[in-house]
Amino acid sequence: MTVTLAVDMMGGDKGLAVTAPGIRRALQNYSNLHCLLVGRQTDIVSLLGDLSGNPNVEIVQAAEVVDMHESPATALRSKKNSSMRVAINLVAEGRADACVSAGNTGALMATARFVLRMLPGVDRPAIISALPRADSHVHMLDLGANVDSSPEILLQFGLMAVSMVRSLEHVQQPTIGLLNVGSEDIKGSEIIKRAADLFKASEINYVGYVEGDDIFQGEVDIIVCDGFAGNVALKTSEGLAQMLVKVMREEYTRNLWTRLAAFLSIPVLRSFRARVDHRRYNGAVLLGLNGTVVKSHGGADSFAFSHAIEVAREAVENKLLQRLRADFSGSETGKV
C-alpha cells in the first residue's frame, strides 16, 4: 500500500532547511512513501539534491507562507495559497492521505478545521501526542487545541484517544486517566469531577485521576486534560529538559578532566538520549478532524521532522481515520 503525504515544506522555524533533509530521511526509511512537497517550487528544487529525480517525490506549488506568529484568522482569510493551506487542500481533495506541517499551531488547526471540517459525531478537535517514559510512553491530549473543555468534551477526547490507541497500537482496552491536582475523589474543579462521573459511566477502561508526575512516571496509557493544562505540562517539560541538558553540557565542558569524563560517557549519554529523546516523539495528531493532519514542533530538526512524517504514515497505514469514523458515526454525542 502506497501512503501519499502532503508535506508543508515552508512551515516551522527553519522551513526548508529542516523539512527537505527530513523528507530525505523519511523516504530512505520507507519505500512505500510518496510525498507531495508543497511550497515555493524553485526553493524546493534547489534544496532537493539527489531527490529531484525520485519518483516518490512530487512538487506542488504554493507561493505564500504562513508566518509562525500570524493569527489563525489572518492565515485563514488572507493566505489561501499558503503551503499550509494547499497541503491541507490536498487531503480534502483526496490527493493525499494525510498532511504534515511544522507551521504555527493555531493557524494549522483553524485552517484544517475550516477545510476538512469535523468528523461526524465529534464536537471539538484535540491535539494528541505520545510522550516518553523510562520503558514505554503515554498518549496525552488535549495539548492545546482548546483553552477549556466541558466534561462532555473531555469524555469525547478520551473516546477518540481510545480509538487511536486501538488503531495504532492494537491495544484493545487501553487504560485512561484524567489529569487532576490530586488523586482523591474530592480533589479538583467541578468540571473535572463531572468528567470523572462521565468516564466512570462509559465503557472505557478509566482508572481514575492522575497527577502531573504520572505523565512521565505513571502506568496509564492515555491521559486526558483540557488544552490549557496539557499545553502547560508539555511546554514545562520541554523547558525543564532543555535546562537540564544545558547545565549538564556546561558541567561536562568545564575543564580537561570533565571533558575526559564526557568522552568516556559518550556511549552512556548516547543511549540515555536515545531512550528519552523528545525528537522521537515529535508529531502530534490533530484528532477529530475529517482528515489526518500531523503537527511537527516548529523548532524540530530534520530527524524530528522525519518522525512527524512517520507518525502520519503510521496513522494512514493503520487506518486511524476510518477507525474514528466508524467509532463515532453511530451517534451525535460521539458515544462509541
Added chain:
Amino acid sequence: MTVTLAVDMMGGDKGLAVTAPGIRRALQNYSNLHCLLVGRQTDIVSLLGDLSGNPNVEIVQAAEVVDMHESPATALRSKKNSSMRVAINLVAEGRADACVSAGNTGALMATARFVLRMLPGVDRPAIISALPRADSHVHMLDLGANVDSSPEILLQFGLMAVSMVRSLEHVQQPTIGLLNVGSEDIKGSEIIKRAADLFKASEINYVGYVEGDDIFQGEVDIIVCDGFAGNVALKTSEGLAQMLVKVMREEYTRNLWTRLAAFLSIPVLRSFRARVDHRRYNGAVLLGLNGTVVKSHGGADSFAFSHAIEVAREAVENKLLQRLRADFSGSETGKV
C-alpha cells in the same frame, strides 16, 4: 535576633525519620534558630540523640497525626490535637514566628486558614515556591491552593509575590508574567485575558504572557497562574526529573565500562546535581495567611526538609509577614 519555628515533626511520608535529622542539620547551620518540636514527645525524645540537651530545642506534645491522605475537613474537625494543628496554634499564639510542616497540603492549608485567618486585604491564599533555572530561579504561584481563580485573585497573587520578592530578595521591581498557552495577546482563556488587563493597569512590572518553558528557561522573576495549572506544571517537572534520573542511572550502571564512566563523572554529576537539585528548592510558602506557614514536600529527605526550615527562617528574618501586612492593609481590594 532569635527566630523561633514550630516544626510539625510527624508530617510527611516518613515523619520523624526525616524531620529529626532535618532539624539537626538546620540547627547546625544557624545559631539563632530556636525550634519547637511538635509531636509525640516520647517518639521525638528517642530520636533526638545529641540534641536532647540543646537549649535551642523544645518539645511540644501533640498526640495525634494527620494522615497524608486525610481529607482537609476531617483533619480540621477531628484532629484538634494533631502535630500540624498544634504547630499552627503556636504561630497563632505568638509563641512561634512561623511553622513548617511536611504534612498533607490540603489539611495544612485548611487548618492554617482556619486558625490563622487571612491577612486583612487578601481574599485567597496561594502556594508559592522558588524553582531552579540554570543560573537563577523563578518564584511561581499558585502551586495548588486553589483549583481556579478569578482575574482579580490572580492580580492579588501577583501583588503578594511582588511583596515577597521585595522582602526576601530586596529586588524592588521584580518582573512578573502570566502563565498562558501562547505569548500573543489573542491567546488564552477569558480569565487570563482579563487578568492581563488588570496586570497591565497595575503598577507592578508586568512583562506579559509567559509559557510553560519559561518556568525553567525564562527570564521573568515571578510567574502567576491558577492553582490547577501551577500544580500540573510542578508535578510534571518532578515526574520528568525523576524519570530522567532513573534512565541515567540505568545507563550508567549497565556494565563495567559504563560504571567506570560513571565513576569518572562523579564530580560532574555532583556539581550538576548541586545546581538543579530540587531539594534546595524545597519549602513552599502558604502566602496570604495572617501568619507564616511553610510546606515541605511530603516525600522530602532530611536535607530537603532542612531547606524548608531555612525558607521559614528567611521569611521571618526578612519580615515577610510585616511587609505583606503593610502592603495590603491599605485597601479591601488588596491593591498596593
